Amino acid sequence: MSARRTSRVLALWCPDWPAVAAAAAADLAPTRPVVVLHANRVVACSQLARSAGVRRGLRRREAQAxxxxxxxxxxxxxRDARLFEPVATAVDATVPGVEVLRPGLLVLAARGAARFFGSEEQAAEQLVDAVAATGVECRIGIADEMSTAVLAARRAALVAPGTGAQFLASLPVSELAVEPSLAGPERVDLVDLLHRLGLRRIGDFAALTPAEVASRFGVDAIAAHRCARAEPERAPAARPPAPDLTVEYPCDPPIDRIDAAAFAGRLLAVRLHDRLADAAVACTRLAVTAETAAGERLSRIWRCAEPLTPEGTADRVRWQLDGWLTQRALRGHHPDHDEWTGIATIGGQAERPGASRTRRTAPPNGSADNTVAPGRAVPAAPIVLLRLEPVEVVTAGALQLGLWGGEGEQEERFRRALVRVQGLLGGEAVLKGVLSGGRGPAERITLIxxxxxxxxxxxxxxxxxxxxPIPAPAVVLVDRPEVILESAAxxxxxxxxxxxxxxxxAHLRWGTKDWQVAAWSGPWPLDERWWSDGHADAVRAQILLRDDVMVLLLFGRDHIWHAEGLYD
Known part of the structure; x- marks a missing residue:
C-alpha cells in the first residue's frame, strides 16, 4: 500500500473545453449557449446548450431547432490548444511538472503538491483558485492511477488510496471510452460489445479474469481491463530514452510568428521520427522546449495514449508554440515587468487588481521539467532554439505502421511517386478506390x-x-471471366x-482447370432495373471448391456463369 501511495496522480479537467475556447475566441457573453461542430455534427457543447436539449452527435439543424x-x-x-496554454501555465506556476493529455485535460504527480500544501484537498483548492484566476472553471480528481484520476476529475472526486477499483465499479462501462486521450478509437467498439454482452458497469467488466479477457478480446481490451481494475499502469518511463534521440533546431532568424513556428515544428517532427525509426522505438511522452533570446527556457510535456506519428508530433509542437507566442502577443513585454504578476485570461483580458503572486524558490515536486526563467510565465523575446525530447519511448511494434511500412512519411513519398506516374501517363493512369453504394461488390467501388x-x-x-451479405470478397474481378458450372453427370x-x-x-471449370465443388451457398436471384428495356434476370452464388482451394462468388446471366470475386 505504501508503494501505491507514492504514485498518486492529480488530473485537472476543464469541462466542455472546445466550447469554452470557442466562446472566448468569439468574446461571447456567458449566457450564450455554444456548440462546436465537426462534419456537421456536435462534438462539444456548453452547459447552457445541454440544458436546452443539445447533445453530442446531433446534426447542426437539429441542435439549432x-x-x-x-x-x-x-x-x-x-484554437483549443492556444487558449489552453494560459491555464497550463497557471497550473505549472502553482505545481510544476504538468503533462498535457489534450487541450482541456492535464495531469501531474500529486505527492509533491500534497506535501507542499499540507494535503491533497488543499492542493486541489489551490489549483482550482489558480485556474479560476484565468477565468476558467475546472475540476480536480486524484487517484492512484492516471486513468482513474481522469475519470474522478469528471466527478470532482478525490479517491482514497487503494480504493480505485471500488470507485470505478459503479460507473457505466461507457466511461472507459469517454476520454479519447486515454484510449484509441477502437475503445468505442469494445464498449458497445461489452454492453451487448450484458456488462453494463465497469465492475462487471473488472470481475472477468485477465485470462478471460485476453482470450476473447483484443489488446485494447486488456488495457481497458487493467483500467477497470485500477491496476498499476505503465510506469512514468517505460523505457529510458537514449540521449541521441533529442533533436534541436536553432532558429535563425528567431521565431516570433506562428507560421514560422509551424514550419519549424514540422521540420523537427520529421527529424525526430527519423531518429526514432532508426532506433526502432516510438514516442509516447514528448517534451517540447523553447529557449528565447532573453535566456528564458520554456518546456511542456505532452502525454499520449498511443505512440505519436510525425503528424501528431508536428501538431503538438505547433499547438504549444502557438500558445506561447499568442500569450506573448497578448501580454506584451515591458522592461519594467521583470516579475510575474498573475496569469492572463484565455481571452487576453488584463489581470484583475491584486492578482499578483510570488514564485516559490523550491517547487513542490522538486522537478524543473516544466519551467521558465525566474519571474517569467510567457516568453518576453523571440524563440532562438527549439528542442524535442522523447521522455518516454516504447518498442516500435506498439505503433501500427502504414501500408507501405512507414508512419506517414513513407506514404507521402509513395504519393509523390504516383503523382510522377500521373505526369508521365496521364491523370487517369492512377486510380483510387472509394466505398460506394450498391448491391454487388463491383458496384460498391468507385475508382477516382x-x-x-x-x-x-x-x-x-x-x-x-x-x-x-458480408463478408465481402477479398478480390473483385472487374472483367468477370467466364466459368462453367456442371453437375455430377x-x-x-x-x-x-x-x-x-x-x-x-459438382464441378467448376475455369479455363483449362477443373475443380470439384465441396459446398455452395445460394443461389440469390437478382431482379434489378425491371423497368428498363434491357432488363435480364441475373443470379449470384458462392461456391467452395474441394480441399479449400478457394471460395468464388459467381454471377450468372443468360445461362452463363462468371467469376465475380474471390474470398480469402
Whole structure:
C-alpha cells in the first residue's frame, strides 16, 4: 500500500473545453449557449446548450431547432490548444511538472503538491483558485492511477488510496471510452460489445479474469481491463530514452510568428521520427522546449495514449508554440515587468487588481521539467532554439505502421511517386478506390483519379435491399471471366423458375482447370432495373471448391456463369 501511495496522480479537467475556447475566441457573453461542430455534427457543447436539449452527435439543424439562440463554432484544435496554454501555465506556476493529455485535460504527480500544501484537498483548492484566476472553471480528481484520476476529475472526486477499483465499479462501462486521450478509437467498439454482452458497469467488466479477457478480446481490451481494475499502469518511463534521440533546431532568424513556428515544428517532427525509426522505438511522452533570446527556457510535456506519428508530433509542437507566442502577443513585454504578476485570461483580458503572486524558490515536486526563467510565465523575446525530447519511448511494434511500412512519411513519398506516374501517363493512369453504394461488390467501388475529390457514385449509407451479405470478397474481378458450372453427370447447372439450381453443382471449370465443388451457398436471384428495356434476370452464388482451394462468388446471366470475386 505504501508503494501505491507514492504514485498518486492529480488530473485537472476543464469541462466542455472546445466550447469554452470557442466562446472566448468569439468574446461571447456567458449566457450564450455554444456548440462546436465537426462534419456537421456536435462534438462539444456548453452547459447552457445541454440544458436546452443539445447533445453530442446531433446534426447542426437539429441542435439549432432545440436551441435557436445557439452560437455555432467549427472544431479547431489549434484554437483549443492556444487558449489552453494560459491555464497550463497557471497550473505549472502553482505545481510544476504538468503533462498535457489534450487541450482541456492535464495531469501531474500529486505527492509533491500534497506535501507542499499540507494535503491533497488543499492542493486541489489551490489549483482550482489558480485556474479560476484565468477565468476558467475546472475540476480536480486524484487517484492512484492516471486513468482513474481522469475519470474522478469528471466527478470532482478525490479517491482514497487503494480504493480505485471500488470507485470505478459503479460507473457505466461507457466511461472507459469517454476520454479519447486515454484510449484509441477502437475503445468505442469494445464498449458497445461489452454492453451487448450484458456488462453494463465497469465492475462487471473488472470481475472477468485477465485470462478471460485476453482470450476473447483484443489488446485494447486488456488495457481497458487493467483500467477497470485500477491496476498499476505503465510506469512514468517505460523505457529510458537514449540521449541521441533529442533533436534541436536553432532558429535563425528567431521565431516570433506562428507560421514560422509551424514550419519549424514540422521540420523537427520529421527529424525526430527519423531518429526514432532508426532506433526502432516510438514516442509516447514528448517534451517540447523553447529557449528565447532573453535566456528564458520554456518546456511542456505532452502525454499520449498511443505512440505519436510525425503528424501528431508536428501538431503538438505547433499547438504549444502557438500558445506561447499568442500569450506573448497578448501580454506584451515591458522592461519594467521583470516579475510575474498573475496569469492572463484565455481571452487576453488584463489581470484583475491584486492578482499578483510570488514564485516559490523550491517547487513542490522538486522537478524543473516544466519551467521558465525566474519571474517569467510567457516568453518576453523571440524563440532562438527549439528542442524535442522523447521522455518516454516504447518498442516500435506498439505503433501500427502504414501500408507501405512507414508512419506517414513513407506514404507521402509513395504519393509523390504516383503523382510522377500521373505526369508521365496521364491523370487517369492512377486510380483510387472509394466505398460506394450498391448491391454487388463491383458496384460498391468507385475508382477516382488520384488527386480528385473522393466522392462515390452512390451513397453507401443508403439502404440497399438485396445487397451481397458480408463478408465481402477479398478480390473483385472487374472483367468477370467466364466459368462453367456442371453437375455430377456433366450437365450444365443453371437456375429453375423457383430460383433453385437445376442440379447440385459438382464441378467448376475455369479455363483449362477443373475443380470439384465441396459446398455452395445460394443461389440469390437478382431482379434489378425491371423497368428498363434491357432488363435480364441475373443470379449470384458462392461456391467452395474441394480441399479449400478457394471460395468464388459467381454471377450468372443468360445461362452463363462468371467469376465475380474471390474470398480469402
Amino acid at each position: 432545440r436551441c435557436p439562440d445557439l452560437y455555432v463554432a467549427r472544431d479547431d484544435p489549434d 483519379a488520384l488527386g480528385d475529390e473522393l466522392s462515390p457514385a452512390a451513397d453507401p449509407a443508403l439502404p440497399w435491399p438485396g445487397r451481397l 456433366g450437365a450444365p447447372v443453371w437456375i429453375t423458375d423457383r430460383g433453385l439450381f437445376t442440379a447440385d453443382p
